[in-house]
Amino acid sequence: MSAPTIDRATFEALKETTGAEFVLELVDTFLQEAPVMLEDLRRALAAKDADKFRRTAHSLKSNSNTFGALTLGAMARELELTSAAKVSAGGAAAVDALADEYSRVAAALTALRHA
Numbered sequence: 001m002s003a004p005t006i007d008r009a010t011f012e013a014l015k016e017t018t019g020a021e022f023v024l025e026l027v028d029t030f031l032q033e034a035p036v037m038l039e040d041l042r043r044a045l046a047a048k049d050a051d052k053f054r055r056t057a058h059s060l061k062s063n064s065n066t067f068g069a070l071t072l073g074a075m076a077r078e079l080e081l082t083s084a085a086k087v088s089a090g091g092a093a094a095v096d097a098l099a100d101e102y103s104r105v106a107a108a109l110t111a112l113r114h115a
Contacts, residue, residue, distance in 0.1 A: 003071050005108040010068030027113050030063055034102055037063075041079070041095050048088055054080050060098075069105040072098070 015023045037060045044053035061076035075098050082094075 005069065005071070005104045006112065007068035007070050010065075010070070011112060014066065014068070024113055027067070027109050030067065031106055031109060034060065034063065034106070038095065038099050038102060041098070042092075045088070045092060045095060050088075064105065067105075067109060069101075069109075072101045072105050075101055 011023075014026075018026070037056050040056045041053060041060075044050075044056060057076045057080035061073045061080055064070075064073035064076060075094075079094055079098065
């Protein structure tokens with residue numbers, strides 16, 4: 001059995017802490033910024049800019065975990081901690097997998113947003 005796309009307990013705790021309206025704003029911002037981060041990862045990979053790659057992966061990890069997108073956060077963490085040589089050697093496939101997981105997260109957050 002796989003983990004849920006969004007950990008509901010984390011998402012509900014965020015709503016309780018920040019308020020439901022603010023969470024909607026955060027979700028909208030994440031849905032706008034995450035695709036840009038994915039593109040930044042691809043550009044950093046192509047440019048072999050390991051520092052930019054790690055910083056972007058770190059930001060995506062943190063933002064994902066905030067909403068309870070724990071699988072996406074874990075995948076971004078793996079990229080954040082990967083050495084520059086490994087990122088260059090196999091990063092494209094990892095970024096593709098990250099983008100696929102983001103698609104699932106985006107759909108789940110959109111559904112939660114409209115719930």
